[in-house]
Amino acid sequence: MSLLDVRGLSLGIAGREELLRDVNLTLEAGEVMGIVGESGSGKTMTALALLGLLPPSMEIRSGTATVEGRTVLEAGARRVHRASGDMTMIFQNPRGALNPTMRVGAQVGRVLRVVRGKTRAEAAAEAVALLRRVGISGAERVAKAYPHQLSGGMCQRVVIAMALAYRPRVLIADEPTTGLDVTVQAQIFELLRELVDETGCGVLFITHDLAAVADMCDRVSVLYGGQLMETATTVEMFEQPKHPYTQFLLESLKPEDQQGEVQAADAGVDFSLPGCRFAHRCPHVFDRCAAFPPLVETNDKHLYSCFLGQEKSLDAAQCSRSV
Amino acid sequence: MTRFLARRLVTTALTLLGIVVVVFFVVRVLPGDAAVLRAGPYADAERLAQVRADYGLDKPLYEQFLSYMGGIFHGDLGTSTVSGGSVASELFSRLPASLEIGLYAVLLACLIGIPMGVLAAAHRGGWLDRIVRLGVIAASSMAMFWLGLLLIYFFFYRLGWFPAPIARLPADVGPPRHVTGLYTLDALLTGQAGLAWTVARSLMLPVLTLTVALVAPVMKIVRQSMIETLGSDYVRTARAMGVPERHILMRDGLRNALLPVVTAIGIVFGYMLGGNIIVETLFAWPGIGRYAYQSIQNNDLEALQGFVILVGVMYVLLNVVIDICYRLIDPRISVGGKARS
């Protein structure tokens, strides 16, 4: 049994077209899984759905998600009761993620109180310890500060301390270093890695930065237009991408784009069409792409959603039969 | 904070000066002869000359202004044309009556408006939200003088639940010993619970009328700022960290949503100071609003001018106090007086 198992997740704006279609993800304990895609590819939507934080206009059409076998998401339900400690999330824009009128120590302590049932005094003491744990020097002093008195990197450490207080089995990190200095980025990555090794939780690491993926992740899932394109170990993804979109993605950052950032979306995906979401940009598009491609498995840990390879194997099968 | 205070003090002083200048010149420079307005339309030339001399209207304008300004610094707002008494003392003797209605109405508007605004925002798009939004529109479309009449008609004329709308007290009841000037408070302070109840009964209809006018902006601003707060990134983080919705509503939502509401109280007081003219006239309430109404009826420009200046000054000073409170409450505004986020 995987730590996190997302099956056939489809989301849409109520009464309108489907945005996220049939997304499948698994995450093992102690593993960091990258979720890569352009903005608008559905990375964040997936995460918000898992946490039951979708905006009111969005609905879950189908799918389930379990953490250690406990259901955390069901089609139709707005918000499934989460066993405390299952799953939490840290966001981009760490400054905005903290309540501006509340001291940061109190914000960490509040999680300890409401989730872990600590008393006020215990929570205050443990909050300082957690702030120290995430590498904040002078934690006693910082605990009494308001968010606007801290740097962006410090704020993200505070948010991570809140996440630690929550003791999640699954931590979702949504572009946690956007807008932070490169050195701070590296520190935050290192901190996240340490926490995984220490607590054995799994991390869904949402990003559009392929360099960060190469650094951080054991496996990668690629999303485009709300469709899961490919899932593989990081090494395989970079060396043997199967899906035309993944190939395009890796190709696009080879020549001049040293940043390794995924390019912003093009003309846009027509979500009302039933077929492959990448078909309108795909160099290999052919008639079968008008239907939605199911995930195919090449080996134990490498899956992708495209008819191309299937066609070949189908051809091969037919050839062998005709011989 | 000191720099902020200094700056605020200077702009406030300028605004206060501006108020006096504007009112003074509006009364004297705009079309319409000040002497004719004072002496009435049927005065002959001799009487007009007499009035001019009495009020110093024959002197150059700047001299008139300087002497008026000088008077204000000594708490003198001129002399009533009709009663011959000091405008300032007439206004101040009526102020407690106005404050008694106004403060209760503002308090009641907040007691109703804040929870309603919070609930509407928390159940945004639901039936409660719809009722609150409709309530805001209905209340801000309400003609206060008409609503007051309806209330008097039903609760006094038809049902007889409340005393006649003719004064602060029924004719056969004397006021409590003067402590604050607010009769309800004074009656309670002197231990006359029965009298306090009598006073309160006379207060209820005018307060209710004014409250309807004041509750709309409170509900609207609370709802809006609450919706904004509940949609913020930090509320999302708190939710992601498993903080229960009720806790978020009170600690993240209400606390932060109330900051703009503090500013809104200033607006509400403005409504109150304008609205009390109508309410006091309707209920024959002996406050400054009715004083203004009577001075208009009597063409007593000196008195009206005093009223407008008093209201303007109170309003400006109140907003300064609110501004300072806001800065004390909001930790984002650092001690240096500079907002950093």
Added chain:
Amino acid sequence: MSAEAAAVTGTTASRTNLRSLWGVVREHPMATVGVLLLVLFALAALLGPLFVGDPLKTNPAHALEAPSGHRLFGTDRYGRDVFTRAVVAARLDLVVGIVIAGLATAVGSLIGVAAGYFGGAFDEIVMRVTDIVLAFPGFVLALILVAVLGDSVPNVVVAVAIAYTPYFIRLTRARALAEREREYVDAAALAGNRRWQIAYRHVLPNSLSPAFTQAALVAGWAVLDVAGLAFLGIGIQPPRAEWGVMVAEGANDFLTGAWWTALFPGALIVLLAMGFQLIGDDLQGGEK
């Protein structure tokens, strides 16, 4: 195309129009009620006076008659027909509300854009003056202006409009400050436009949307202010047919049982103000 086909496409076209109209109505139920209210008042204002008699005609023999099929809203203490007066007043109250909102929007936007776009000393002066005007509660300011200017409809309109102008100055100034930094302003300057041309041809049109939104709400408040002043005996004077005047005239009779004298005109004031408020609320984003 055959006549038959034309008729068919004609009906489908009007059907889709109807359907999209129904869609708009369903999305904006409150604004729809507001528009309907205003349309009713506009019809009464335009056509009403043609169908009713003289609003000033007294008839002491029929004073204070209760509403009946013959006299819908009854008569007042002078025997004047309340319905006739109420219908005739629709034109005055509606026009006064719209003109005040229009005046305040126009003057406020022009000054606000100039202050925001040109900045400097002009901006400083404008802001100080709006500070002073805003230091008075609007109703109090309008009251003293009318008291000094004298009682007449134009004076009331100007006085109330002055009280609301600073709001529009602030709104458009803030927007113009933001618009000033946009690329099209630089482009227009490079194309050789003068500063005032840029301000009024390019910045002004792009800075107006918050002002228009506010204008609908202000029209509603203006109706209430004018009627409130009239109720106090300031501005519009009896025996003129105006709803606030009618409520004032009927107030004493109302409290002695002749409820129809003040009930109907007051209700009409509230409904007219509500028509504007419902539309203004929707323009402000409704649920948002």
